[in-house]
Amino acid sequence: MLLRPCAFSKALARQKQFHIQTRSVSKFDIYGNSPVPANKKRFIPTSGTYPKGFLVGSTNVGIKPASKSQPDLILIASETYCHGAAVFTRNEFPAASITVSRDFLKRREGRGLRGIIANSWCANTLTGDVGIADATRMSKEAEKCLAGEAVDEESPSVMVMHTGTGGVRLPIENIVHGISKLHEGMGNSHDHWLEAARGLCTTDTFPKIISRTFTLPSSPDITYSIAGITKGAGMIHPNMATTLGIICTDAPISPVTLQKLLRAATNRSYNCISVDGDTSTNDMVAILANGAAGGKPISFHYSGRQKPIDYVSFRQILTEFMSDMAKLVVRDGEGATKFITIRVRGAPTYEASKHIASAISRSVLFKTAIYGKDPNWGGVLVALGQSLIDTRWDGMGMIALEKTSVSFIPGDGGQALKFLDKGKQGEVDPARAAEVMEQEDIEILVDLRDGEIVEGQELKEAVCWTCDLTHEFVDINGGFDTRT
Amino acid sequence: MLLRPCAFSKALARQKQFHIQTRSVSKFDIYGNSPVPANKKRFIPTSGTYPKGFLVGSTNVGIKPASKSQPDLILIASETYCHGAAVFTRNEFPAASITVSRDFLKRREGRGLRGIIANSWCANTLTGDVGIADATRMSKEAEKCLAGEAVDEESPSVMVMHTGTGGVRLPIENIVHGISKLHEGMGNSHDHWLEAARGLCTTDTFPKIISRTFTLPSSPDITYSIAGITKGAGMIHPNMATTLGIICTDAPISPVTLQKLLRAATNRSYNCISVDGDTSTNDMVAILANGAAGGKPISFHYSGRQKPIDYVSFRQILTEFMSDMAKLVVRDGEGATKFITIRVRGAPTYEASKHIASAISRSVLFKTAIYGKDPNWGGVLVALGQSLIDTRWDGMGMIALEKTSVSFIPGDGGQALKFLDKGKQGEVDPARAAEVMEQEDIEILVDLRDGEIVEGQELKEAVCWTCDLTHEFVDINGGFDTRT
Numbered sequence: 007m008l009l010r011p012c013a014f015s016k017a018l019a020r021q022k023q024f025h026i027q028t029r030s031v032s033k034f035d036i037y038g039n040s041p042v043p044a045n046k047k048r049f050i051p052t053s054g055t056y057p058k059g060f061l062v063g064s065t066n067v068g069i070k071p072a073s074k075s076q077p078d079l080i081l082i083a084s085e086t087y088c089h090g091a092a093v094f095t096r097n098e099f100p101a102a103s104i105t106v107s108r109d110f111l112k113r114r115e116g117r118g119l120r121g122i123i124a125n126s127w128c129a130n131t132l133t134g135d136v137g138i139a140d141a142t143r144m145s146k147e148a149e150k151c152l153a154g155e156a157v158d159e160e161s162p163s164v165m166v167m168h169t170g171t172g173g174v175r176l177p178i179e180n181i182v183h184g185i186s187k188l189h190e191g192m193g194n195s196h197d198h199w200l201e202a203a204r205g206l207c208t209t210d211t212f213p214k215i216i217s218r219t220f221t222l223p224s225s226p227d228i229t230y231s232i233a234g235i236t237k238g239a240g241m242i243h244p245n246m247a248t249t250l251g252i253i254c255t256d257a258p259i260s261p262v263t264l265q266k267l268l269r270a271a272t273n274r275s276y277n278c279i280s281v282d283g284d285t286s287t288n289d290m291v292a293i294l295a296n297g298a299a300g301g302k303p304i305s306f307h308y309s310g311r312q313k314p315i316d317y318v319s320f321r322q323i324l325t326e327f328m329s330d331m332a333k334l335v336v337r338d339g340e341g342a343t344k345f346i347t348i349r350v351r352g353a354p355t356y357e358a359s360k361h362i363a364s365a366i367s368r369s370v371l372f373k374t375a376i377y378g379k380d381p382n383w384g385g386v387l388v389a390l391g392q393s394l395i396d397t398r399w400d401g402m403g404m405i406a407l408e409k410t411s412v413s414f415i416p417g418d419g420g421q422a423l424k425f426l427d428k429g430k431q432g433e434v435d436p437a438r439a440a441e442v443m444e445q446e447d448i449e450i451l452v453d454l455r456d457g458e459i460v461e462g463q464e465l466k467e468a469v470c471w472t473c474d475l476t477h478e479f480v481d482i483n484g485g486f487d488t489r490t
Numbered sequence: 491m492l493l494r495p496c497a498f499s500k501a502l503a504r505q506k507q508f509h510i511q512t513r514s515v516s517k518f519d520i521y522g523n524s525p526v527p528a529n530k531k532r533f534i535p536t537s538g539t540y541p542k543g544f545l546v547g548s549t550n551v552g553i554k555p556a557s558k559s560q561p562d563l564i565l566i567a568s569e570t571y572c573h574g575a576a577v578f579t580r581n582e583f584p585a586a587s588i589t590v591s592r593d594f595l596k597r598r599e600g601r602g603l604r605g606i607i608a609n610s611w612c613a614n615t616l617t618g619d620v621g622i623a624d625a626t627r628m629s630k631e632a633e634k635c636l637a638g639e640a641v642d643e644e645s646p647s648v649m650v651m652h653t654g655t656g657g658v659r660l661p662i663e664n665i666v667h668g669i670s671k672l673h674e675g676m677g678n679s680h681d682h683w684l685e686a687a688r689g690l691c692t693t694d695t696f697p698k699i700i701s702r703t704f705t706l707p708s709s710p711d712i713t714y715s716i717a718g719i720t721k722g723a724g725m726i727h728p729n730m731a732t733t734l735g736i737i738c739t740d741a742p743i744s745p746v747t748l749q750k751l752l753r754a755a756t757n758r759s760y761n762c763i764s765v766d767g768d769t770s771t772n773d774m775v776a777i778l779a780n781g782a783a784g785g786k787p788i789s790f791h792y793s794g795r796q797k798p799i800d801y802v803s804f805r806q807i808l809t810e811f812m813s814d815m816a817k818l819v820v821r822d823g824e825g826a827t828k829f830i831t832i833r834v835r836g837a838p839t840y841e842a843s844k845h846i847a848s849a850i851s852r853s854v855l856f857k858t859a860i861y862g863k864d865p866n867w868g869g870v871l872v873a874l875g876q877s878l879i880d881t882r883w884d885g886m887g888m889i890a891l892e893k894t895s896v897s898f899i900p901g902d903g904g905q906a907l908k909f910l911d912k913g914k915q916g917e918v919d920p921a922r923a924a925e926v927m928e929q930e931d932i933e934i935l936v937d938l939r940d941g942e943i944v945e946g947q948e949l950k951e952a953v954c955w956t957c958d959l960t961h962e963f964v965d966i967n968g969g970f971d972t973r974t
Contacts (some may be wrong), residue, residue: 034575099875131893132868132915172868173915285876370854370959371967378968384616384656391583392769407583407616431616431657475854476968480961483855484862 031421045446049334054196054217057231057256059085059298060305063192067184069170069177070127074075077135077205079184082235082252083121083152083164088296090119091265092165093272095289102137104129104290106145113350116261122149122292124167125181126208126237131172131287140178141166147182151189167250167290170208199233206237206250209482213335214238220323222257222316225301230257232327238281238335249276249277249335249486251291257296258290259304263317266306268293269297270290275328278360278470280367281339291328311387322339336471341478345447346375351467352454354404358397359468362452362485365393367472377474379443381434383412386450404454411456414439417447494842526675530696533818538680538701541715541740543569543782547676548689551668552703553661554611561689563668565676566719566736567605567636567648572780574603575749576649577756579771579773586614586621586922587652588774590629596643600745606736606776607632608651609665610692610721615656615771616774624662625650626759635673650830651734651774653721654692679965687719690734692965694722698818704807706741706800709785714741717809720775722765722819733760733819735775737812741804742781743788750790759812762844762954764851765823775812800948820955825962828860835951836938838888842881843952846936849877851956862929867896867909870934888938898923901931912940 042050061084064077092111094104111119123144130137145162146219152164168176192198203213217233234253258265268291276291297303306317337345348366353359366372370391375382394405408429413422423439424432440446480486526534535914545568548561576595578588595603606630614621630645636648652660672853676682687697701717718737743751752775760775781787790801821829837843850856859866871894878889894914897906907923908916926932964970 014789096879097872097875099871100880132871132910132913134914220722255585285872285879287872287875293543314640374964374967375969377964378970380969386614387583387770388581391771392582394581395769405582426616429616430618475964477961480858480861480964483858484960485859485864486785486862486961 042212046338048343049214049219049337050200050212051196051215054199054215055219055231056194056199056217056233056235057254057296057298059256060194060201060233060240060254060294060295061085061192062194062198062200064186064198065184065188065191067125067177067180069125073089073164076207077201078124078127078443079125079181080202080205081121081123081148081164081185081188081189082202082254083148083192084119084254084292084294084296084298086296086298087115087120087163087258088294089261089264090114090165090292090294091116091261091268092290092292095286097285097289098288099131099287101103101168101172101288102133102141103166103288105138106141107165107167107290107292110162110165114163116265118163119165119294120149120152120163121294122165122167123185124206124250124252125170125176125232126206127170127340128168128174128176129170129172129288130168130176133175134175136175137211140176141168143178144176144181144185147185150187155236165292167252167288167292169206169288170251172287183218198234203235208237210238210271210338211342212338214331214338216327216330216334218327222301222304223319224316228299228301230255230299232257232323234327234331236331236335238338238340246463249286249289249291249332251276251328251331253293255293255295256297256299257295257304257320258299258301259295259320262296263303263305264293264310267317270321271325271328274325275332276335278329278364278468279332279336280364280472281336281342282468333471336473339473339478339479340482341476342473343446343476343478344474346373346376346472346474347447347449348452348470348472349449349467350454352456352458353466353468356466356468359466360470362390362393363398363468365389365471366450366452367470370475373472373475376443376448377476379440381414381423381425381439383414386412386452387426390452409455409458411451411453413451413453414442415449415451416442417445417449422451493866496862505674513776526696527775530822533698533821534684534696535680535699535701538683538699538717539703539715540678540680540683540717541738541780541782543740543780544678544717544738544778545569545676546678546682546686547672548682548686549668549672549675551609551661551664552880553609553664560691561685562611563607563609563672564686564689565605565607565632565669565672566686566738566778567632567676568603568738568778568780568782570780570782571602571604571647572647572778573600573743573745573748574598574776574777574778574868574966575600575745575752576774577752577760579770581769581771582772583771584659585656585772586617586625587650587772589622590625591649591774591776594629594646594649595765598647600749602647602839603649603778604633604647605778606649606651606923608690608734608736609654609660610690611654611692612652612658612660613654614652614660614949617659620659625652626744628660628665628669629660630877631669635669640734651736651772651776651795653690653734653772656771656829676939683717683719688723692721693824694822696822698722698815698822699871700814700818701810702811704804706785706788708800709805712783712785714739714785715782716741716807718811718815720815720819722822722824733770733773733775735760735812735815735817736810737775737777737815738779739777739779740783741779741788742783742785743804746792747788747801748777751788751801751808754805755809755812759807760819762813762848762952763816764848764954764956765820765826784817789896817955820957823963824966825960826964827960827965828958830857830860830956830958831931831933832936832954832956833933833951834936834938836940836942837950837952840950840952841952844954845881846874846877847952847954849873850936851954854959857956857959860927860932861960863924865898865907865909865923865927867898870896870936871910874936893939893942895935895937897937899925899933899935900926901929903934
């Protein structure tokens with residue numbers, strides 16, 4: 007997320023004393039320093055399998071408040087030059103990291119990259135040319151350490167990411183001095199990766215890290231690894247959420263294919279999540295592939311008459327992997343108490359189903375009701391009806407109330423509650439509904455044709471993930487907490 | 491607003507006991523029955539000037555909970571058949587009132603209308619054919635009372651409005667019995683109108699009523715009157731908000747002109763407000779013009795070489811009148827503590843400026859920050875940058891950070907705080923900023939060209955109105971209040 011500009015924080019803190027006293031105290035007393043909430047501990051792995059030929063380091067250079075213990079500067083690098091790709095926020099007023107990284111990636115055409123340097127607690131937005139220079143310097147200093155030689159001044163090989171407070175300048179001298187210290191401590195252990203995940207955190211309540219091994223159809227004897235770290239937790243909405251994501255794999259993938267894969271997987275993962283409907287200025291997800299595990303490069307091109315089976319297989323692997331990363335972001339949405347899956351099926355296309363699911367996922371009334379443990383299926387219908395305004399396909403009569411069913415499916419796999427059955431209210435036991443609404447995970451299934459098969463028409467299904475809107479969310483974003 | 495379906499309210503109420511005890515108790519203990527908050531009293535007029543030839547009545551037929559004292563059924567009628575027009579929600583799953591009223595209005599082509607019957611506390615959504623039959627019966631029974639004779643079965647002359655809980659049927663027998671009692675008590679006093687305004691309320695904290703007199707250029711000796719009642723306070727977003735609005739005037743206006751006028755004025759008033767971003771199934775604003783004050787009918791057609799000066803004049807009067815009505819809706823947004831004006835100038839067109847203003851007005855992060863008295867101009871920029879995604883004019887280079895200024899203007903007319911000055915951070919005194927953020931009314935001015943005059947290009951300005959997102963909002967919509 008992009009923390010708000012806080013030039014006025016002290017003056018405002020005085021104004022807020024009254025509110026702090028009258029509101030309950032936030033459980034996130036000091037971001038990044040509080041113990042991980044009990045119900046989030048299960049999301050933090052205690053070990054992992056990390057891709058060959060990558061080194062990870064992190065350090066604390068004093069960007070974050072002094073009271074916090076986690077790192078605020080991290081570097082993830084391949085031991086050799088590798089291929090890379092990235093997707094960036096579509097917000098038209100992007101941070102310096104977006105401008106700089108997009109430029110570097112373009113100049114190198116996705117080849118000859120060394121790594122990614124990222125800082126938390128400073129977003130480097132509204133800093134003009136100085137901000138661009140600072141971001142560029144971060145990249146070059148990191149490259150110098152990694153390469154042990156003079157860098158290519160025109161097209162640095164290290165991408166940059168920022169997250170944190172906007173409108174303030176990076177402490178660039180601290181960062182430059184910190185990089186060499188960070189470089190000395192780099193390694194590829196679980197602890198190295200976990201510490202880097204902690205280093206991305208701001209209002210996150212837990213570090214977000216996933217690793218996995220896989221094989222590809224054409225080389226079943228090679229075990230590849232993929233690992234990723236990501237962050238939440240506010241200003242989260244597609245294109246992109248304010249989130250940062252860094253993914254590394256030791257599979258060999260050609261640059262053009264890597265960009266194509268990342269874009270496709272992002273559209274089904276990070277671009278399917280919403281916490282608060284705001285698209286940040288700093289969002290960026292990048293992938294590095296160094297091929298250190300060997301094998302034939304993955305490419306989407308047909309080779310002879312052979313279908314690109316490795317490409318199809320890896321696209322599925324990457325999409326699932328990135329979906330799991332994106333779900334961790336929602337899981338840690340600011341103040342969230344519920345993890346909500348919105349599944350829409352039966353619209354004319356996947357995009358139409360996703361448009362509807364996304365609209366429901368940002369309905370403030372629906373999300374607030376879910377927080378109140380209210381199975382607000384009426385709110386789902388209102389958001390659905392609203393989402394059809396000005397769509398090209400709404401007038402086709404393909405979506406009608408009398409064909410629509412809405413069910414709430416409990417996270418424990420129990421029986422679905424069908425509140426709306428082809429436009430009519432279903433029979434649902436209130437006691438059972440209350441039980442379901444107590445669960446942390448809830449799926450809303452909106453079936454626009456109630457399973458009806460229309461000949462020649464595929465029933466497209468889309469899934470979005472969101473969380474509830476809570477008192478805690480207002481505490482955090484209204485500044486009614488004890489953040490120092 | 492559309493209250494949520496509450497079939498599970500009792501079972502859920504038990505679940506919520508815990509939360510009620512741990513959260514501060516809502517100040518809206520029993521909607522519609524609590525005293526008007528001290529800071530809202532100034533919005534309720536103690537007298538008014540009401541249009542000739544209209545009769546207003548209200549009664550209580552037991553739709554609302556027994557503990558509440560205000561009416562839940564109202565009828566506003568012209569003593570003679572008159573002209574009418576209406577705008578309806580664009581939500582694709584509308585309530586029965588929308589379907590029925592749109593149909594009646596179309597059949598009568600805006601002529602020969604008698605009035606509007608409206609109920610609160612039941613939205614008559616998801617009630618199928620029975621709901622349509624109930625709404626139609628309400629209309630016909632009202633017409634029978636008014637006309638004292640058999641009604642036109644094909645095209646009733648009374649429009650219908652509902653607001654309240656969705657998914658439950660109207661107590662139609664109570665309503666039918668109530669209409670004749672209501673009819674006996676009709677009148678045209680301030681008290682009649684005010685009581686009708688109370689009868690539209692649900693989660694509103696105060697009744698919303700405005701009346702005004704005006705003259706027209708071509709008949710300066712005739713004093714016309716216009717009066718309106720409206721309601722909030724949740725599920726409020728353009729096209730339309732869940733709001734109901736009823737406007738009556740004794741000016742003579744031709745039917746086609748009346749519809750054109752209402753649509754134009756709505757686009758600059760009700761379609762410029764947002765409370766929570768949700769567009770309800772029940773939104774409707776209607777106008778009746780009976781010509782009882784005499785004079786020449788207002789028409790948008792040129793008569794000979796004479797410009798339609800009365801039309802232009804009345805369009806301005808109606809737009810200002812409806813803007814004041816719409817602002818009352820925002821003023822009473824669920825849980826709102828701030829009234830926020832978003833003024834955007836310098837986009838290529840009025841529509842482009844409005845698109846940006848509307849995007850800012852629905853930014854959850856911005857609205858929550860304002861509640862926390864944080865001058866979150868960074869959030870304004872994020873929403874602005876996000877609003878440009880996928881617009882046709884974003885690539886024209888017409889909007890750029892280095893041309894953009896953002897100021898906060900206090901409601902007391904004091905000096906503006908220019909936080910962003912042509913893309914650079916402005917110098918603002920923190921103590922003064924804290925003072926400004928204490929005020930109830932705050933205007934955000936986003937100037938995309940900072941006053942720069944571009945030859946041949948009009949600098950279009952648009953205004954939207956919104957409120958903050960508060961703990962109280964979460965209380966109300968999460969059900970954490972003591973509503974019975």
